[in-house]
Amino acid sequence: METLFGDLEEIKDGDSAFFADVILPVPIPKMFTYKIPRNLKEEIGIGFRVIVQFGKKKILTGIIAKVHQKPPTSYEAKPILDVLEAHASVNPIQIRFWAWMAEYYCCHIGEVMNAALPSGLKLSSESKIQLNPTFDADTSPYPLDDREELLLQALRQKEEMSYEDCEVVLGIKSIHGIIKSLVIKEAILVFEEVKEKYNPKVETRIRLNSEISRDKKALEAVFNEVSSKPKQEEILLKYLQEVPVYRNPELNQKGLEKKVLIDAGMSVSSLKTLIKNGVLEEYKIIVSRFEDEQSLEEGVVLSEGQQQAQQEIKAAFEEKNTVLLHGITGSGKTEVYITLIQEALAGGSQVLLLLPEIALTTHIVGRLRQVFGGKMGVYHSKYSDNERVEVWNGVLSGKFSFVVGVRSSIFLPFDSLGLVIVDEEHEISFKQFDPAPRFHARDAAIMLSWLHQAKTLLGTATPSFETFYNARMKKYGYVTLEKRYGDAQLPEYHLADMLVDKKKNLLKLDFTRLMREKIQDALNNQEQVLIFQNRRGYAPYISCEDCGWIPECEHCDVSLTYHQFGAEMRCHYCGFKEKVPHSCPACGSSKLSAVGLGTERIEESLGLLFPEARIARMDLDTTRSKYGYQRILEDFGSGNVDILVGTQMITKGLDFEKVTVVGIMDADRILYFPDFRAGERAFQQLTQVAGRAGRREKRGVVIIQTRRPEQQIFQQIMAGDYKNFYIQEMGERQRFFYPPFVKLLKITTRHKDFKTAEKAAKHLHNLMGDIQVKKILLGPEKGLIGKIKNQFIFESIAKLDRTGNAQSQFKHELLLILEELQAHKEFRGIRFIVDVDPY
Numbered sequence: 113m114e115t116l117f118g119d120l121e122e123i124k125d126g127d128s129a130f131f132a133d134v135i136l137p138v139p140i141p142k143m144f145t146y147k148i149p150r151n152l153k154e155e156i157g158i159g160f161r162v163i164v165q166f167g168k169k170k171i172l173t174g175i176i177a178k179v180h181q182k183p184p185t186s187y188e189a190k191p192i193l194d195v196l197e198a199h200a201s202v203n204p205i206q207i208r209f210w211a212w213m214a215e216y217y218c219c220h221i222g223e224v225m226n227a228a229l230p231s232g233l234k235l236s237s238e239s240k241i242q243l244n245p246t247f248d249a250d251t252s253p254y255p256l257d258d259r260e261e262l263l264l265q266a267l268r269q270k271e272e273m274s275y276e277d278c279e280v281v282l283g284i285k286s287i288h289g290i291i292k293s294l295v296i297k298e299a300i301l302v303f304e305e306v307k308e309k310y311n312p313k314v315e316t317r318i319r320l321n322s323e324i325s326r327d328k329k330a331l332e333a334v335f336n337e338v339s340s341k342p343k344q345e346e347i348l349l350k351y352l353q354e355v356p357v358y359r360n361p362e363l364n365q366k367g368l369e370k371k372v373l374i375d376a377g378m379s380v381s382s383l384k385t386l387i388k389n390g391v392l393e394e395y396k397i398i399v400s401r402f403e404d405e406q407s408l409e410e411g412v413v414l415s416e417g418q419q420q421a422q423q424e425i426k427a428a429f430e431e432k433n434t435v436l437l438h439g440i441t442g443s444g445k446t447e448v449y450i451t452l453i454q455e456a457l458a459g460g461s462q463v464l465l466l467l468p469e470i471a472l473t474t475h476i477v478g479r480l481r482q483v484f485g486g487k488m489g490v491y492h493s494k495y496s497d498n499e500r501v502e503v504w505n506g507v508l509s510g511k512f513s514f515v516v517g518v519r520s521s522i523f524l525p526f527d528s529l530g531l532v533i534v535d536e537e538h539e540i541s542f543k544q545f546d547p548a549p550r551f552h553a554r555d556a557a558i559m560l561s562w563l564h565q566a567k568t569l570l571g572t573a574t575p576s577f578e579t580f581y582n583a584r585m586k587k588y589g590y591v592t593l594e595k596r597y598g599d600a601q602l603p604e605y606h607l608a609d610m611l612v613d614k615k616k617n618l619l620k621l622d623f624t625r626l627m628r629e630k631i632q633d634a635l636n637n638q639e640q641v642l643i644f645q646n647r648r649g650y651a652p653y654i655s656c657e658d659c660g661w662i663p664e665c666e667h668c669d670v671s672l673t674y675h676q677f678g679a680e681m682r683c684h685y686c687g688f689k690e691k692v693p694h695s696c697p698a699c700g701s702s703k704l705s706a707v708g709l710g711t712e713r714i715e716e717s718l719g720l721l722f723p724e725a726r727i728a729r730m731d732l733d734t735t736r737s738k739y740g741y742q743r744i745l746e747d748f749g750s751g752n753v754d755i756l757v758g759t760q761m762i763t764k765g766l767d768f769e770k771v772t773v774v775g776i777m778d779a780d781r782i783l784y785f786p787d788f789r790a791g792e793r794a795f796q797q798l799t800q801v802a803g804r805a806g807r808r809e810k811r812g813v814v815i816i817q818t819r820r821p822e823q824q825i826f827q828q829i830m831a832g833d834y835k836n837f838y839i840q841e842m843g844e845r846q847r848f849f850y851p852p853f854v855k856l857l858k859i860t861t862r863h864k865d866f867k868t869a870e871k872a873a874k875h876l877h878n879l880m881g882d883i884q885v886k887k888i889l890l891g892p893e894k895g896l897i898g899k900i901k902n903q904f905i906f907e908s909i910a911k912l913d914r915t916g917n918a919q920s921q922f923k924h925e926l927l928l929i930l931e932e933l934q935a936h937k938e939f940r941g942i943r944f945i946v947d948v949d950p951y
């Protein structure tokens with residue numbers, strides 16, 4: 113594949129032929145080169161959407177990545193059929209960003225494009241058209257020709273039509289020109305059928321006939337006329353009350369939402385009559401799905417510490433592109449961000465703030481809204497495609513100069529970013545697991561920033577080792593905030609030994625005596641409690657007490673999780689469900705019992721231990737709906753809930769003043785995870801969840817339940833001694849060659865047949881062994897979970913030297929190998945997946 117990165121050319125004048133490299137939405141490694149017809153030469157450039165033929169029959173829409181004068185050597189270039197709009201849909205920086213991402217994360221640029229564009233903006237041969245609801249042929253300044261008229265007529269009957277339908281209606285083959293013309297005349301909208309179509313939100317409004325609105329005499333005449341028709345009079349009076357046209361005739365222009373009149377109980381038929389008689393007029397407009405929120409306040413007042421941090425960050429930006437803000441939980445990083453964002457916006461730059469999960473950080477978004485009002489766009493993982501398109505267009509139009517978003521917001525069409533902030537940069541939810549591109553949004557954001565010559569601020573109380581390492585190596589600037597805002601204290605920690613309590617018969621329903629006492633204290637004082645357990649469902653598994661049988665998923669190599677709700681056993685990998693059997697299918701015994709602790713069971717136990725308390729649960733199962741999180745958090749925030757049980761969801765960014773007690777049910781489960789990052793994660797998760805306690809006047813209490821309280825990591829967490837913990841763990845990482853000392857690549861082989869998967873994995877492994885770069889290769893081994901969704905899984909790990917070009921060389925050759933394997937008959941149907949920087 114030709115590398116694009118840093119190598120973009122504009123069209124040059126001259127007589128010889130021009131070619132365009134086009135990104136197509138298909139999983140092929142290369143871009144294809146098409147010839148630019150002379151008549152289109154002036155109309156086309158980088159980022160334009162064009163229609164091309166692909167293969168023998170397919171018509172696809174692609175995006176031009178590069179324009180040049182080098183004809184392809186191995187095939188004859190086909191011509192571009194047409195260009196879709198008179199402007200570029202994506203800008204050159206976006207294309208360079210896509211190209212970088214494809215190269216770095218070993219995937220196809222078409223896959224990056226697919227991830228980057230909201231489906232409302234994608235096009236393929238499946239494209240369909242619909243009427244633009246605001247189009248009015250009578251008032252449109254553009255005349256329509258006969259064929260356009262015919263097509264619109266057909267559309268009024270059918271609501272939507274495919275390109276083929278259009279061809280049939282018009283009886284001609286090449287309809288792209290007509291469609292384009294209708295799009296330009298704003299008569300139709302083009303959308304993609306496979307996904308949800310872009311549906312602009314339309315509002316029906318009412319206003320006075322403009323003649324009448326400007327002429328007081330005419331208005332009086334109208335009132336005289338309706339004086340005998342009280343219902344009509346009522347409507348007119350209501351309108352004038354809402355829209356005081358008497359005082360300012362200009363107001364009539366904007367009219368009034370029809371709904372306001374209807375909701376006020378006005379007669380629908382009288383309204384119709386007024387419209388029919390030409391007194392009022394009804395019209396439609398496209399409105400934003402997002403209310404135009406006003407900002408309430410101008411600025412923020414930083415504490416002394418925050419002010420100093422802010423100054424230090426700005427000074428560090430003088431020398432470094434990226435700065436780490438290491439501020440303890442509750443130190444008020446948000447306020448520091450706000451002042452930096454304000455300055456960047458005042459300087460005319462765009463700003464992007466990345467959050468791991470917006471739904472869980474409602475208070476941050478609310479806080480930002482107060483300051484930035486309607487110029488802030490929000491890009492959410494639970495947004496519909498329509499809402500995404502509106503944010504996209506808002507960035508393009510300049511309406512949103514500042515966006516708060518989740519990882520996919522790095523693909524928005526920014527053209528002048530000045531500042532990118534990644535909050536909670538250590539969060540693993542910034543990494544996209546599936547499908548490709550398997551990118552890490554923090555790392556990608558740093559690259560995006562660099563392309564814009566912008567600055568990146570990484571904020572967290574518990575930096576990822578990668579980031580902290582870069583800060584210590586002076587690659588990043590480093591600024592700290594060591595005090596909580598308003599002199600709130602860090603919480604007081606207690607270790608509760610579960611084994612000791614068990615021996616003394618003090619462990620009740622998995623709660624140690626200390627944990628129960630502290631919860632009771634909080635309840636007595638009308639304070640709130642968070643209980644953390646990183647496992648949803650009722651119990652991790654069910655087991656037969658007599659023979660030890662454990663039910664497993666039919667499709668995956670995992671045990672089924674018991675969910676009491678619905679008395680079901682579910683696979684958390686593929687969603688497979690089964691009713692709990694009445695007796696053990698292996699030995700017939702009826703002694704089946706639930707083993708281990710999930711959030712559902714903890715919720716139940718809390719109900720038994722504290723019958724007077726109001727308890728809620730927050731995990732994947734209770735937050736599937738669009739406003740699921742919000743409802744639970746609002747309930748908790750307004751004091752309708754005393755105890756909230758949850759998975760890692762409750763560790764993210766929560767800031768509730770009445771939370772004084774945080775309980776961690778089973779710290780060992782987090783520590784003994786078979787992964788080199790287990791220690792780092794445990795430190796982060798425990799510190800973060802503990803940080804939710806006592807964020808105001810009253811000091812918080814944290815209880816960590818464990819079977820091994822002597823472990824050193826607990827002392828380090830309790831002392832907030834991140835640095836020593838880091839140094840110690842880094843020693844291990846260096847000794848055993850783990851990141852950040854090497855670059856990791858995980859190469860997964862999947863197939864429904866065990867032997868085939870194994871054979872392919874071994875073959876691939878051997879070929880990788882021949883790549884001549886400094887590396888360590890591990891595997892291939894059966895995956896940690898050997899089978900998922902009926903596919904057997906083998907994994908190889910490559911540890912690559914970070915210096916020099918070992919990484920790029922290895923990736924380059926690996927892609928060639930994969931291409932070759934995939935073409936091989938024997939390995940057809942096998943999936944090879946490359947994950948760069950796997951988590």
Ligand SMILES: Nc1ncnc2c1ncn2[C@@H]1O[C@H](COP(=O)(O)OP(=O)(O)OP(=O)(O)O)[C@@H](O)[C@H]1O
Pocket residue numbers: 412413414415418439440441442443444445446447572573597765766767803807
């Ligand atoms: N300058 C300020 N003026 C008024 N309130 C502030 C100020 N700084 C912080 N606060 C308040 O202090 C609390 C903690 O701030 P914030 O949530 O930003 O902390 P944080 O550093 O993001 O913590 P965490 O990492 O735990 O999420 C919030 O309620 C916030 O509104």
Ligand SMILES: [Zn+2]
Pocket residue numbers: 665666667668683684685686687688901
């Ligand atoms: Zn399964």
